Amino acid sequence: MYRALSESVSPAQPRPAGYPHGVPPLLALEGVSKYFPGVVANENVSLAFYPGEIHALLGENGAGKSTLMNIVTGLYRPDRGELVLDGYGVSFDGPDAAIAAGIGMVHQHFKLVPRFTIAENLALGRRDMRGILSRRKLVAFARREAEKYGFAFDVEARVETLSAPEQQRVEIVRVLGRGARLLILDEPTAVLGPSEVSELYAALRRFRADGGAVILISHKLEEIMALADRVTVLRRGRVVATHLAGSLSPQALVAEMIGHAPVEALPAPEPLAVDPDRETISLRDVTMRDESGRLRVHPVSCDIFRGEIFGIGGVTGNGQVALAEMLAGLRHPDTGRILVAGQDMTGRPVAAFVEMGIGYVPQDRLRQALAPALGATENAALRVFRTPPVGGRFLWNEDAATRYARLLIDEAGIALADPSRPVRGLSGGNQQRLVLARESRIASRFLVACYPGRGLDLGAMETMRSALVALRNTGRGVVLVSEDLDELLALSDRIAVMSGGQVKAILGRGEATREDIGALMSGHGSGSR
Amino acid sequence: MRGEGRQMAVISFRRIVIARMIAIGIVFLLVAAGIYGLGLDPGMVGRLVVTSTFGTRFGLENLALYMTPLLLTGAAVWLALRAGLWNIGAEGQFLAGASAAAAIGLSGGANPALAGSPAAFMSSSLTLVLAMTASFLAGALWSALPAAGRAWLGVSEIITTLLMNFIALYMVYALVTGPWADKVTGAQMSSARIEVVLPAFAGAVHCGWPIALLAVAMLALLFRRSRFSYCLALCGSNPEAARYAGIDVGRHVFVTLLLSGGIAGIGGMIEVFGTVHRLQGGLANGYGYLGIVVALLARKSALALVPAALLMAIILNAGIVLQTVQVSASAVLAMTGLLVFAIAVADDYAAWSRSGRAS
Numbered sequence: 001m002y003r004a005l006s007e008s009v010s011p012a013q014p015r016p017a018g019y020p021h022g023v024p025p026l027l028a029l030e031g032v033s034k035y036f037p038g039v040v041a042n043e044n045v046s047l048a049f050y051p052g053e054i055h056a057l058l059g060e061n062g063a064g065k066s067t068l069m070n071i072v073t074g075l076y077r078p079d080r081g082e083l084v085l086d087g088y089g090v091s092f093d094g095p096d097a098a099i100a101a102g103i104g105m106v107h108q109h110f111k112l113v114p115r116f117t118i119a120e121n122l123a124l125g126r127r128d129m130r131g132i133l134s135r136r137k138l139v140a141f142a143r144r145e146a147e148k149y150g151f152a153f154d155v156e157a158r159v160e161t162l163s164a165p166e167q168q169r170v171e172i173v174r175v176l177g178r179g180a181r182l183l184i185l186d187e188p189t190a191v192l193g194p195s196e197v198s199e200l201y202a203a204l205r206r207f208r209a210d211g212g213a214v215i216l217i218s219h220k221l222e223e224i225m226a227l228a229d230r231v232t233v234l235r236r237g238r239v240v241a242t243h244l245a246g247s248l249s250p251q252a253l254v255a256e257m258i259g260h261a262p263v264e265a266l267p268a269p270e271p272l273a274v275d276p277d278r279e280t281i282s283l284r285d286v287t288m289r290d291e292s293g294r295l296r297v298h299p300v301s302c303d304i305f306r307g308e309i310f311g312i313g314g315v316t317g318n319g320q321v322a323l324a325e326m327l328a329g330l331r332h333p334d335t336g337r338i339l340v341a342g343q344d345m346t347g348r349p350v351a352a353f354v355e356m357g358i359g360y361v362p363q364d365r366l367r368q369a370l371a372p373a374l375g376a377t378e379n380a381a382l383r384v385f386r387t388p389p390v391g392g393r394f395l396w397n398e399d400a401a402t403r404y405a406r407l408l409i410d411e412a413g414i415a416l417a418d419p420s421r422p423v424r425g426l427s428g429g430n431q432q433r434l435v436l437a438r439e440s441r442i443a444s445r446f447l448v449a450c451y452p453g454r455g456l457d458l459g460a461m462e463t464m465r466s467a468l469v470a471l472r473n474t475g476r477g478v479v480l481v482s483e484d485l486d487e488l489l490a491l492s493d494r495i496a497v498m499s500g501g502q503v504k505a506i507l508g509r510g511e512a513t514r515e516d517i518g519a520l521m522s523g524h525g526s527g528s529r
Numbered sequence: 530m531r532g533e534g535r536q537m538a539v540i541s542f543r544r545i546v547i548a549r550m551i552a553i554g555i556v557f558l559l560v561a562a563g564i565y566g567l568g569l570d571p572g573m574v575g576r577l578v579v580t581s582t583f584g585t586r587f588g589l590e591n592l593a594l595y596m597t598p599l600l601l602t603g604a605a606v607w608l609a610l611r612a613g614l615w616n617i618g619a620e621g622q623f624l625a626g627a628s629a630a631a632a633i634g635l636s637g638g639a640n641p642a643l644a645g646s647p648a649a650f651m652s653s654s655l656t657l658v659l660a661m662t663a664s665f666l667a668g669a670l671w672s673a674l675p676a677a678g679r680a681w682l683g684v685s686e687i688i689t690t691l692l693m694n695f696i697a698l699y700m701v702y703a704l705v706t707g708p709w710a711d712k713v714t715g716a717q718m719s720s721a722r723i724e725v726v727l728p729a730f731a732g733a734v735h736c737g738w739p740i741a742l743l744a745v746a747m748l749a750l751l752f753r754r755s756r757f758s759y760c761l762a763l764c765g766s767n768p769e770a771a772r773y774a775g776i777d778v779g780r781h782v783f784v785t786l787l788l789s790g791g792i793a794g795i796g797g798m799i800e801v802f803g804t805v806h807r808l809q810g811g812l813a814n815g816y817g818y819l820g821i822v823v824a825l826l827a828r829k830s831a832l833a834l835v836p837a838a839l840l841m842a843i844i845l846n847a848g849i850v851l852q853t854v855q856v857s858a859s860a861v862l863a864m865t866g867l868l869v870f871a872i873a874v875a876d877d878y879a880a881w882s883r884s885g886r887a888s
């Protein structure tokens with residue numbers, strides 16, 4: 001069925017700048033609605049995506065961005081409305097149909113086979129790579145693919161050995177290699193460091209120059225401003241407006257997103273009067289090796305005090321998370337000792353660290369911080385089920401757990417009617433809020449947080465940051481692992497910079513400049529200690 | 530991914546029940562058609578099955594006797610499933626338990642001279658308690674190797690528990706044709722008669738039946754209010770998160786599979802001392818595998834093991850009736866398979882809603 005609609009999408013939505021009239025959009029959504037029990041995820045969404053544009057989707061946590069993209073990629077069926085591809089109405093029976101139509105998505109949790117090599121992953125599902133393949137042919141094919149999209153891989157490396165940014169690049173090449181004309185990325189830079197981000201930008205711009213369309217979901221305004229041609233703002237599942245990027249200030253976008261003028265960004269926290277007898281987490285010549293015997297953390301000694309925010313910066317994968325996991329008791333040092341408030345905690349179980357009042361926000365919420373298939377109740381109790389009222393030595397009190405979950409849900413500002421529903425139904429940002437609320441309650445002494453801003457919208461990000469400052473101001477210690485230098489500089493009382501598993505320097509507030517830290521992160525330069 | 534809707538996260542009890550009723554109804558129709566195809570009158574066969582199962586004391590007693598081992602093997606499989614583990618080895622653990630119990634029963638040897646005296650009562654009670662303990666330990670031991678492999682080496686328990694079944698089966702064959710062979714009556718593939726018996730409960734039903742029901746009730750209670758059940762759910766759902774929660778996942782996996790094996794082992798003891806009174810080659814009768822079906826039918830509720838076991842018992846009973854009208858014994862297997870298949874489809878359908886809006 002042909003439908004002439006090229007001009008009709010919506011008068012309120014400007015076409016991309018300099019775009020010739022009469023060319024239909026690559027993909028148009030018309031009046032798409034999607035409902036979940038008790039939730040309107042999308043309501044009457046009409047949008048068009050043109051070849052050669054990068055189109056950003058902006059909206060608060062739970063605004064319906066991921067759901068909309070799941071509809072576009074055939075994972076969900078819309079309850080109302082339809083998709084129009086190249087001027088023809090279509091309906092996708094599943095992701096395969098969407099891929100065949102040239103719509104590819106890079107998910108936040110990559111869909112690669114961990115035990116396969118890069119080359120094998122790239123060849124999977126390719127029509128031109130069927131039958132029996134020689135290794136040589138496979139490798140040559142993979143090299144060609146990688147080159148075509150401007151990446152260089154060791155194509156015989158197994159995917160499970162790759163870092164998150166590397167996996168993301170493989171995923172992009174794989175999606176593009178399967179003939180995607182429309183590339184969807186859901187918060188792609190959440191796992192990337194600054195240099196990897198610019199590499200991703202370059203790849204996306206190349207793709208756009210070749211006539212591809214990109215849909216980019218992001219909470220980072222500067223990213224959207226730098227990259228996007230048009231921006232669509234979603235609020236509570238509805239389209240608020242579509243703008244040409246650059247025609248609107250970031251402040252105006254935020255106002256549209258949250259429905260009122262944004263609150264002032266929080267001022268840098270006042271330095272507190274230092275009490276030398278404050279409790280500490282003390283590391284004494286701590287080292288740690290990973291499973292393959294590589295030294296992940298070189299000998300490090302330092303004291304982290306209650307009442308300070310201790311930032312840990314570095315390029316992703318330089319031992320920050322390993323260090324944080326030791327502070328929270330999830331891993332044990334191979335040598336050296338850990339003391340909390342003077343007590344030797346070396347080798348003690350995780351539960352003992354929780355009991356000492358150390359909360360921990362892991363970097364990967366779905367894999368480590370939550371059991372996605374279980375309800376909010378079970379997840380709220382995840383780290384406190386040993387103590388009353390939720391539990392005891394042998395008992396589990398369902399009612400108390402439910403009450404506790406409601407408390408956390410309220411604190412986290414999540415709209416969730418029924419705590420028994422699986423948390424995988426929560427939006428990514430709301431899952432993160434739940435974890436933050438849970439761990440902040442545990443943290444009567446210290447909160448160790450790895451990349452706590454991942455997936456949070458701007459408002460929630462500010463809330464999270466003020467919550468960290470509030471913890472500090474009430475005498476709790478905060479360890480903040482982040483790749484966002486501005487965040488570290490704004491919040492931290494001291495910043496440790498890690499590179500290659502070594503703490504290169506610990507800089508006090510005011511001692512640290514962006515440039516110093518950048519140099520230290522890349523392994524150059526030296527600090528004051 | 531199916532076209533017409535999406536899978537619901539929480540499926541209401543009512544939807545499941547309705548879908549399953551429809552499934553069972555369809556299976557009945559298919560079986561009736563099959564019987565008709567064999568040249569028999571489905572109405573007559575149906576009446577025969579119903580009257581001989583529910584209409585006679587013998588039929589009802591038989592149901593209880595069938596239910597008893599099914600309840601225990603079902604409970605064993607169900608428990609492991611709570612931690613996301615597939616204990617396919619209930620059959621072997623059942624036999625291991627039966628063998629250990631038989632060893633005690635055969636060695637004890639009731640003294641006919643003391644029959645009826647308090648001393649005899651004491652000694653037979655002691656034998657029963659010993660046999661039950663031994664059967665639990667033997668069942669647990671039989672799953673210890675797969676359990677350890679799964680807990681600390683990540684070896685799939687599905688394969689290892691299954692393999693242990695064959696070892697148990699041939700061990701029983703070796704025992705009942707070798708050292709324990711019945712030399713008195715010369716019965717094939719059978720040990721001598723064990724004189725100590727489980728006390729009767731009602732008529733031909735021994736007290737293994739209430740014991741099995743009690744075991745299920747205890748399991749239900751345990752899973753309502755215990756921290757252990759929460760930990761198991763977490764281990765089964767996301768081991769990585771369980772570790773983060775401070776749970777020793779390996780230990781929980783190990784203990785769960787051991788308990789599971791032990792429960793199946795007790796099933797073997799009860800079968801020997803209550804129903805068969807011998808160790809026999811065909812003792813397990815597929816109860817271990819049917820236990821998987823029972824556990825799947827029961828889904829997340831321990832108490833649902835009771836109706837699930839009852840349904841399986843009715844099918845087994847119906848199979849005997851069918852044999853009396855010259856329908857082959859394998860028809861029962863086919864019926865079971867059909868039923869499991871239909872219910873699996875029904876559960877799946879219950880989980881789908883057309884728009885994703887219904888709840």
Ligand SMILES: Nc1ncnc2c1ncn2[C@@H]1O[C@H](COP(=O)(O)OP(=O)(O)OP(=O)(O)O)[C@@H](O)[C@H]1O
Nearest residue numbers: 036041061062063064065066067425426427428429
């Ligand atoms: N499978 C599901 N079952 C139930 N509710 C769902 C499901 N998926 C999404 N929702 C609900 O739909 C709403 C929109 O969620 P969605 O994931 O699209 O938000 P989002 O805009 O991507 O948010 P975020 O920025 O936090 O990732 C949320 O309220 C969410 O709880």
Ligand SMILES: [Mg+2]
Nearest residue numbers: 065066427428
């Ligand atoms: Mg999302």
